[in-house]
Amino acid sequence: MENYLNENFGEVKPKNSSEEALQRWRKLCSIVKNRKRRFRFTANLSKRFEARAIKRSNQEKFRIAVLVSQAALQFIHGITYTVPEEVKAAGFQICADELGSIVEGHNVKKLKVHGGVEGIAEKLSTSITSGISTSEDLLNQRKEIYGINKFTESQVRGFWVFVWEALQDTTLMILAVCAFVSLIVGITTEGWPKGAHDGLGIVASIFLVVFVTATSDYKQSLQFKDLDREKKKITMQVIRNGYRQKISMYDLLPGDIVHLAVGDQVPADGLFVSGFSMLIDESSLSGESEPVNVNAENPFLLSGTKVRDGSCKMLVTT
Numbered sequence: 001m002e003n004y005l006n007e008n009f010g011e012v013k014p015k016n017s018s019e020e021a022l023q024r025w026r027k028l029c030s031i032v033k034n035r036k037r038r039f040r041f042t043a044n045l046s047k048r049f050e051a052r053a054i055k056r057s058n059q060e061k062f063r064i065a066v067l068v069s070q071a072a073l074q075f076i077h078g079i080t081y082t083v084p085e086e087v088k089a090a091g092f093q094i095c096a097d098e099l100g101s102i103v104e105g106h107n108v109k110k111l112k113v114h115g116g117v118e119g120i121a122e123k124l125s126t127s128i129t130s131g132i133s134t135s136e137d138l139l140n141q142r143k144e145i146y147g148i149n150k151f152t153e154s155q156v157r158g159f160w161v162f163v164w165e166a167l168q169d170t171t172l173m174i175l176a177v178c179a180f181v182s183l184i185v186g187i188t189t190e191g192w193p194k195g196a197h198d199g200l201g202i203v204a205s206i207f208l209v210v211f212v213t214a215t216s217d218y219k220q221s222l223q224f225k226d227l228d229r230e231k232k233k234i235t236m237q238v239i240r241n242g243y244r245q246k247i248s249m250y251d252l253l254p255g256d257i258v259h260l261a262v263g264d265q266v267p268a269d270g271l272f273v274s275g276f277s278m279l280i281d282e283s284s285l286s287g288e289s290e291p292v293n294v295n296a297e298n299p300f301l302l303s304g305t306k307v308r309d310g311s312c313k314m315l316v317t318t
Contacts, residue, residue, distance in 0.1 A: 087145055093123035096146050099254065099317040103269045106300045117271045117299060121315055126255035128273055128315065130242035142253045146318070149252040149268050156225055162214035169213075172206055179203045236267050239313075256316040264307045268316045272299035275312025280305050 087095045094114065102110050102120075114120055118128065126132045132142070166172070179202035186195030234249045237259040244259070249267035252258065258267065260275075272278065272294050279291040282305045291308045294301060301314055 090141050090145050091125055092145060094120065096254070096318055100269070103271065103300050103302070103317050106298075108297075111271075111299070117273055117315060120271060120317065121255070124255040124315075124317075126257070126315070128257060128313075129239075131239035131257040132241075132253065132255040134240050139253065142255065146254040148250065149316075150250045157218075157221060159214060159218050162217045162221075163210060165217070166210045166213040172209065175202055175206050179206065234265060234267065236264075252316050254316050254318060258314045258316060259311070260301075260307050260314055261311045262307055262309060266301050266303055266305045266307070266314070268303050269318045270301045270314040270316045272296065272301060273313040273315050275310060277310035278307070278312050279309040281308045 083093050084095050087093070098114075099120070101107060102114070111117075111120070114123065121128050132138070179199045181199075182202060183196055183199030186198055189195055232249075235246045236249050236252065237244060238247055238252070239245075239257040239259075240247075252268050257273065258270065260266065260278075266280070278294040280294050280301065281291050282302065283289050284304055284306075285302060292298070294312070
């Protein structure tokens with residue numbers, strides 16, 4: 001009935017009586033003959049009350065669901081992060097594990113929780129403009145808490161390892177069997193020492209080949225080790241005590257402000273501070289050939305990647 005009135009008498013404004021007034025009016029008309037038929041085209045107040053109750057119930061459920069999800073997100077993204085005592089005692093407000101989870105996980109929400117790049121810099125006791133202090137005590141303290149920017153190098157394999165590898169050659173194994181058979185047959189037929197000459201000659205040849213091969217491989221491994229060490233001697237432009245200076249990438253510490261330009265290798269994990277047109281080649285990590293645009297919205301820089309275009313200042317985190 002309400003739809004019919006709206007379609008045919010839309011210009012007539014309803015009185016908009018309250019539901020309580022309509023209910024009182026119907027109670028007063030309870031003596032009307034065939035009351036059910038009389039009010040069949042009027043609004044069904046019981047259904048209205050039921051619909052309103054369902055609506056209120058759904059709104060309350062939705063509100064509770066939103067509150068629960070917000071609480072879960074706060075827990076997941078580490079809003080309840082507590083600083084370890086040793087970190088706090090050293091004058092810092094964030095630990096290495098938390099920094100790693102932010103940068104390696106590209107966790108923007110957790111970064112915002114800590115106050116963004118400026119907040120991270122403050123918790124690392126550094127300045128975006130002047131960098132960290134060069135005081136020896138403070139640098140050592142920073143090294144103790146966060147470590148150094150260097151992986152533990154694998155030990156150089158010893159000479160006898162290469163000797164053992166040379167002995168695994170199939171040809172030499174066959175020659176060794178032949179030498180053994182020659183010794184047995186020669187000594188049996190001609191006696192000692194005349195019958196052992198051929199077998200001992202083969203054995204001497206085997207040892208000569210093994211030691212020459214092992215010596216060559218060992219020297220080559222040492223040369224590759226030195227070459228790799230020289231290749232990794234990369235110097236970076238950093239700001240310390242407000243002055244720009246060059247230091248080895250192995251001397252970088254969390255809190256350092258590093259300048260990056262086209263062709264540079266990102267020396268450590270860090271956060272974009274300022275710059276322009278930064279394109280990072282992450283193919284060495286992800287295998288993707290498409291460069292990644294790094295800016296204030298996506299400030300994460302990973303160690304080992306290369307700057308394809310642009311320049312920036314980076315805050316070292318791990």
